[in-house]
Amino acid sequence: MIPELGQFALILALLLSIVQGTLPLIGAARGDRALMNLAPAAATGQFVVVLVAFLALMQAYVVSDFSVLNVVQNSHSAKPMLYKISGVWGNHEGSMVLWVLILAGFGWAVGRFGTNLPPTLKARVLAVQGLIALGFLAFILITSNPFERVVPAPLDGRDLNPLLQDPGLAFHPPFLYLGYVGFSIAFSFAAAALIEGRVDPAWARWVRPWTLAAWVSLTLGIALGSWWAYYELGWGGWWFWDPVENASFMPWLAGTALLHSAIVVEKRDALKSWTILLAIVTFSLSLMGTFLVRSGILTSVHAFAVDPARGTFILGLLALATGGALTLYALRAPVLKVGGLFQPLSREGSLVLNNLLLSTACATVLLGTLYPLFLDAVGGDKVSVGAPYFNATFVPIMTPLVIAMTVGPMLAWKRGDLAGALQRLHWVAGIAALAAIATWYAHRGGPVLAVFGMAVAAWAFFGAFAELVERIRLFRIPLPDSLVRAANLPLSAWGLVLGHAGMGVTVAGIVAISAWNNELVVAMQPGQTVRLAGYEFTLDGVRQLPFDAARGRNYEAQIGSVTVREDGAVVATLRPEKRWYPVAQTETTEAGIHAHGFSNVYAALGAQDAATGAWSVRLYQHPLVLLIWGGAAVMSLGGVLSLADRRLRVGAPAKRRVPAHAVPAE
Amino acid sequence: MTRKKRRLMTLSLAGLGLFTATALALAAFQDNLVFFYSPSDVQAKTLTEAQRFRLGGLVEPGSLAKLPDGISVTFKVTDGAAALPVAYTGILPDLFREGQGVVAEGSLGPDGVFKAKEILAKHDENYMPPEVAEALKKSGHFKPEAQEAKATP
Numbered sequence: 030m031i032p033e034l035g036q037f038a039l040i041l042a043l044l045l046s047i048v049q050g051t052l053p054l055i056g057a058a059r060g061d062r063a064l065m066n067l068a069p070a071a072a073t074g075q076f077v078v079v080l081v082a083f084l085a086l087m088q089a090y091v092v093s094d095f096s097v098l099n100v101v102q103n104s105h106s107a108k109p110m111l112y113k114i115s116g117v118w119g120n121h122e123g124s125m126v127l128w129v130l131i132l133a134g135f136g137w138a139v140g141r142f143g144t145n146l147p148p149t150l151k152a153r154v155l156a157v158q159g160l161i162a163l164g165f166l167a168f169i170l171i172t173s174n175p176f177e178r179v180v181p182a183p184l185d186g187r188d189l190n191p192l193l194q195d196p197g198l199a200f201h202p203p204f205l206y207l208g209y210v211g212f213s214i215a216f217s218f219a220a221a222a223l224i225e226g227r228v229d230p231a232w233a234r235w236v237r238p239w240t241l242a243a244w245v246s247l248t249l250g251i252a253l254g255s256w257w258a259y260y261e262l263g264w265g266g267w268w269f270w271d272p273v274e275n276a277s278f279m280p281w282l283a284g285t286a287l288l289h290s291a292i293v294v295e296k297r298d299a300l301k302s303w304t305i306l307l308a309i310v311t312f313s314l315s316l317m318g319t320f321l322v323r324s325g326i327l328t329s330v331h332a333f334a335v336d337p338a339r340g341t342f343i344l345g346l347l348a349l350a351t352g353g354a355l356t357l358y359a360l361r362a363p364v365l366k367v368g369g370l371f372q373p374l375s376r377e378g379s380l381v382l383n384n385l386l387l388s389t390a391c392a393t394v395l396l397g398t399l400y401p402l403f404l405d406a407v408g409g410d411k412v413s414v415g416a417p418y419f420n421a422t423f424v425p426i427m428t429p430l431v432i433a434m435t436v437g438p439m440l441a442w443k444r445g446d447l448a449g450a451l452q453r454l455h456w457v458a459g460i461a462a463l464a465a466i467a468t469w470y471a472h473r474g475g476p477v478l479a480v481f482g483m484a485v486a487a488w489a490f491f492g493a494f495a496e497l498v499e500r501i502r503l504f505r506i507p508l509p510d511s512l513v514r515a516a517n518l519p520l521s522a523w524g525l526v527l528g529h530a531g532m533g534v535t536v537a538g539i540v541a542i543s544a545w546n547n548e549l550v551v552a553m554q555p556g557q558t559v560r561l562a563g564y565e566f567t568l569d570g571v572r573q574l575p576f577d578a579a580r581g582r583n584y585e586a587q588i589g590s591v592t593v594r595e596d597g598a599v600v601a602t603l604r605p606e607k608r609w610y611p612v613a614q615t616e617t618t619e620a621g622i623h624a625h626g627f628s629n630v631y632a633a634l635g636a637q638d639a640a641t642g643a644w645s646v647r648l649y650q651h652p653l654v655l656l657i658w659g660g661a662a663v664m665s666l667g668g669v670l671s672l673a674d675r676r677l678r679v680g681a682p683a684k685r686r687v688p689a690h691a692v693p694a695e
Numbered sequence: 696m697t698r699k700k701r702r703l704m705t706l707s708l709a710g711l712g713l714f715t716a717t718a719l720a721l722a723a724f725q726d727n728l729v730f731f732y733s734p735s736d737v738q739a740k741t742l743t744e745a746q747r748f749r750l751g752g753l754v755e756p757g758s759l760a761k762l763p764d765g766i767s768v769t770f771k772v773t774d775g776a777a778a779l780p781v782a783y784t785g786i787l788p789d790l791f792r793e794g795q796g797v798v799a800e801g802s803l804g805p806d807g808v809f810k811a812k813e814i815l816a817k818h819d820e821n822y823m824p825p826e827v828a829e830a831l832k833k834s835g836h837f838k839p840e841a842q843e844a845k846a847t848p
Contacts, residue, residue, distance in 0.1 A: 263786075373704050385709055389716040396720055411731035413749060414724075415800075421723035426716060550785045552765025607789075616789040635766075635786035643765045645786050 032097050035085025036176040038078040039126075042133070043166040045075045049136075049159025053152035057224075065148050068155035069140030075162060076130075076137035083130045086175050087117050096182035099123060099175045105188040105612050107578035115199035116189045121323060121339070122175035124202060128319070129165050131203075131210040135239070136162070139214065146235060153221035154214075161213055164346045172339045188612040191584065197257040204250030205277055209315040211243020212284055216312035219305045220354055223361040228301040233294035236308070238672055240291060244284045245668035251277050252661035263605075263618035263633035265548065265649045267657055270419040275398040276318035282391040283311040286384045293380050297442060298368030300377070303384070305365070306358060313351040314391075320347055321398075375445040379437030386430040393422040431485055431536060434529055435492025439499075457495055461488040475544060482540030490533030493526050524671025528664050535660025538627070541653035552643040562650035564630060565594045569602075571634070571644060576611060584608040584617075589634045589644065591621060600625065605634040605646075627655040729800065734777040742803045750779060750809055751798045759793055772797060772809070783811040 049071035056064025089097045090113050093106045103120040104113055112119075118127040136158040143151050169175070192198075218236045222228045254277070259267045268274065287307040293300040320343040371377040397414040404412055435457060439450035464487035468480045500522070501514040547562035558567040569590040576585050591603040603621030610617070621632045628651060635645030731749045732740070742748065755778055758771035767784040770793075781799055791797065791814060799811040 263789075370701060373701070373708075381705060382708070385712045389712045393716050393720050400724075413729045413731065415727065415729055418720075418723040418727040421727065422716070422719040425719055550766050618789055633786070638761060638765055640761075641765060645766045647786050 031085050031088055032094070032176040032178065035082040035089075036174070038082040038085065039166060039170060039176075042075050042078045042082065042129070043163065043170060045071050045078065046159045046163040046166055049075060050156050050163050051159075053156040053159075054224075057149040057152040057156075060149075062148065065152035068152045068159075071159065072133070072136040072140040072155050075159070076133040079126070079130045079133040083117075083126050086123055086126060087114065089176075090114065090117050093186065095184070095186055096178050096180070097175075098177040098179045101179060101183055101186045103189050104186040105583065106185055107583040107612070108189065108194070109581045109583065111196065111199060112189055112194045115193070118202045118206075119189050119193045119198075122169070122173045124206075125165065125169050125173055125323075126175055127203065128206055128210060129162060129169065131206050132158070132162050132165065132213060135210060135214050139217075139239075143235070150218075150221055150225060150232075153224050154217045157217035157220045158213065161217070161350065164349065168339075168342050168346065172342050185612075188583075188610065191608065191610040191613050191615045191617045192261060194583075194610075195257060195261055197253050197261070201250055201253040201257060204246050204253060206250075208243050208245075208247025208250050208284070209277075209280060209318065211239060211246060212280060212287075212308075212312045212315050214239040214243070215287060215308040216350075216354065219308035220357060222305060223354075223357045226361055226364040228294065228305065228365050230295045230298050233291045233304070237288070237291045237295060240284065240288055240308075241668050241672050244281070244288055245665045245672070247277070247281050247284060248661055248665045248668070251281060252658050252665075256658050259654075260620045260622055260631075261617070263620050263647065265546075265620075265631055265633070265647070265651065267542070267654065270397075270416045272398045273322050275394050276321045279391050279394055279398070280311055280314040280318060282387050282394070283307060283314050286387040286391075287311050289380050289383050289387075293377050294368075297371065297377055299371065300381070300384075301365050301368060302362045305362065307384070307388075309351070309354045309358060310388075313347065313354075314395075316343070316347045316350060320344055369443070371442070372444045374440065374447050376437065376440045376442045378445065379433065379440055382433055383430065383437065386426055386433075390423055390426045390430075393426065394419065397422070428485065431489050431532060434532065435488055435495065438496040438525060438529075453499065454492060454495055457488060457492045460491045461485070463487075472545065479540055479544035482544070483537065486533050486537035486540060488533070489536060490530050493529035493533060497522065497526050520674040521671040524667045524669075524674065527667030527670060529667075531660045531663030531665075531667060533660070534656050534663055538653050538656030538658075538660060541656070542651050545652045547650040547652075549648045551646055551648070552638065552641075553646050554641070554643050559648070561648050563595060564600065564650060566630075566632065566646075566648050567592045567594070568644060568646060571637070583612070584610045587634065589621070589632070589646070591632045591646070591648075593623065593630050601630065603630065603632040605632045607634050624655060626653075627659065628652045629654050731798075733774040734772055734779040735774055737779055737803065737809075738777045744802055744805060747800065747802050747812075749798055749800045749815075750781070750811075751796070752779075754791070754793045754795055754797050756793045769808075772799065779809050780807070781809045781811050783814055785814075788814055 049068060052064045053068035053071075056062070056067065086099070088094075089100050090104055091110070093100065093104060093113070095101050099120060099122050103123075104116045108116070116123070118124045136155060139146075139151070139154060139158070143154075146154070215236055218232065218239070222232055251274075254274070255267050258269065259265065287304065290300050290304045290307055294304050320340065323339060323343060369377075373381075397418050401412050401414055404410060435454065436447070436450055439445075439453060440447070461484040465480050465484035468475055468483040472479070497515070497518070500518065501511040503511045549559065549561045551559055553559065553568040555568055555570045558565050560566075569592055571587050571589045574582065574586040574588060576582065585608070587607045589603075589605045591605065593600045593603060601623035603623055605621035606619035608617045608619060609615075618633055621634075623630050629649070631649040631651060633647040635647065637644050729747055729749055731751060732742075734750070734752055737750065750772055752772040752774040755771040755773045758769075758778075760769050762768065764784075766786070767782065768787065769780060769782050771778045771780050773779075781801075782804075783799070783801075798815040799809065800813040800815065801809055801811040804810045
């Protein structure tokens with residue numbers, strides 16, 4: 030009964046999205062208030078019914094209703110509750126319902142909190158949002174019905190892919206989707222602005238919080254996915270330039286560019302047409318990411334079902350949304366008035382540079398990701414483009430960006446003084462040089478690129494604080510006065526600092542693990558000790574744990590005990606695991622990790638040699654690796670702080686609290 | 696600065712960026728495209744030691760052997776028509792099984808043995824890499840039911 034209710038709710042949502050996607054548009058064109066006011070009501074209604082459908086599906090998972098095909102394929106009665114719930118989106122159909130739920134949630138939020146939006150703009154934004162929902166609801170109902178029944182119902186299910194039974198991955202998809210789908214709001218605002226033929230600073234002020242929220246979620250989602258790959262795959266790698274990773278990384282790059290160009294629209298009324306284009310591109314890349322991972326043309330854990338009909342449908346949606354928006358752009362963009370002028374050497378100019386570099390980097394990633402598919406489609410050779418390509422293209426493009434990131438905020442709007450900015454940055458340059466010397470000394474030369482990389486990281490990290498130091502007049506006025514000034518700064522100023530500083534932190538982590546990773550693959554007898562990077566690793570033994578569903582263990586485990594010593598003193602005992610999931614007939618690896626400072630010692634257990642009794646063990650010492658995800662967390666925190674800034678808050682009065690010349694630098 | 700000048704400036708900057716990116720991408724493509732070959736392809740081609748490529752097929756049942764050091768293995772990859780010996784040092788992925796599909800990246804040694812640097816991890820044991828499926832189809836040895844075969848614990 031309840032699954033049918035869910036199905037019915039989805040159909041209702043489809044009908045509501047037709048209403049939401051059409052009538053408000055007509056109303057906005059005719060100036061008919063009644064029709065325009067339908068939009069928020071329809072958006073609310075849609076959110077409610079999609080929520081009902083989502084909860085109905087979740088209910089089927091929680092009570093293990095094996096008369097529903099989707100539950101049979103992706104759940105099992107012995108699975109812990111957390112994974113029963115995360116199993117709802119751990120499969121194709123359920124994840125699409127989550128997609129639409131988030132879309133509808135954003136639509137509801139625009140209707141609810143966008144009270145000060147001009148009525149026509151609001152109606153049009155929600156209408157575009159409704160059209161996107163229409164496409165995806167049709168996709169679910171036609172090709173991927175999550176509520177399909179099986180008769181007779183099997184006694185038990187086939188379990189969720191054990192690799193996905195992990196707390197990190199339970200929350201990875203929702204964050205990623207919040208990011209992907211959040212960019213739909215920027216897209217809808219862009220389309221609506223094109224229909225209106227008007228983009229102004231107020232428009233950018235409405236768009237920015239949504240983009241920022243989406244960006245924060247996407248940053249966290251990508252970081253969670255990377256962290257999961259690091260400890261669950263047992264390979265000690267944190268990023269593989271896998272097409273599926275790239276699919277989520279491209280919207281992030283474009284979204285980061287959008288975040289920055291929207292600032293120029295808001296503060297200086299310039300770059301409007303480019304910002305609109307970026308909003309369209311960012312969401313299109315999100316759709317493309319969905320297409321790449323869902324169509325099954327890529328080999329990955331995400332390719333749940335290889336069904337050509339689904340791929341074709343999403344490709345059609347992508348063509349319709351992107352093609353439609355770009356056509357609208359071509360027709361209407363010339364109408365947009367050109368705004369403020371600026372010198373190339375100015376805050377605006379630096380943000381243009383940021384956009385150029387980010388979109389170029391995004392384009393090279395796109396090329397590397399799609400080229401093998403393209404070559405295959407035209408019947409050419411089968412090739413793969415791996416990490417060396419991306420390292421050779423992406424890194425040289427991002428390096429100048431990270432260096433320029435520190436200088437940009439020091440330039441004034443309209444006309445900047447580069448020499449002056451660099452002069453005020455001399456202490457940052459000093460710290461960067463110190464970092465380089467310290468790295469050189471600590472690693473007795475070390476790879477030259479790593480020395481340079483550490484200097485760049487220090488430059489970015491401390492440079493992020495340079496503008497703040499100026500504003501609170503640190504060391505130029507008494508310290509308490511500086512602290513008062515710091516406390517009075519708008520939160521978005523801190524957002525800038527943390528956003529940029531987080532990037533520096535991540536760069537430091539990436540440089541360290543690329544240059545000084547220590548790795549050893551070895552066959553060890555129990556009791557044997559090996560040395561790696563100044564540590565002694567002793568395999569104490571391996572014990573067996575039986576399957577015990579009652580205690581939440583739906584697998585058999587072999588748990589190794591590896592004691593790590595430094596100069597004879599015990600540092601940690603690692604417990605790497607090998608798990609066997611009998612229902613899914615799959616083996617997984619859980620790495621044993623101990624953090625000391627920001628570095629990790631890491632052990633993964635391989636197979637036991639039947640003849641000798643030795644275990645193959647993979648040991649790593651990863652210097653500063655935690656900085657990679659720590660930096661992402663700091664960046665996200667910066668985004669959240671900016672979001673909490675009163676002046677950016679959705680629905681905040683348009684009146685500015687501070688005079689224009691004191692506007693924070695982002 | 697006039698609007699025209701500004702536009703020219705932006706365009707030339709964008710052009711420079713595009714040019715750099717294209718140059719980087721082309722140079723990187725030249726060196727880093729990794730081709731996919733089946734054992735039959737490898738037999739038909741003459742590959743040098745310097746050429747890194749991906750080898751795909753099924754792990755020949757009964758061919759997996761562990762070397763005395765405990766972490767090096769040898770096995771054969773077959774597409775039904777031809778088989779190629781592979782040597783690998785390291786821990787095999789969780790889903791590596793005899794009779795199952797595998798993709799290995801590395802290069803051909805002077806002794807005709809494929810030196811694998813990396814054995815690609817699969818995420819699902821019922822999953823057959825599309826490249827492998829196609830290579831098997833080409834050599835006429837594709838058995839869909841082979842994908843369903845369950846390994847015992």
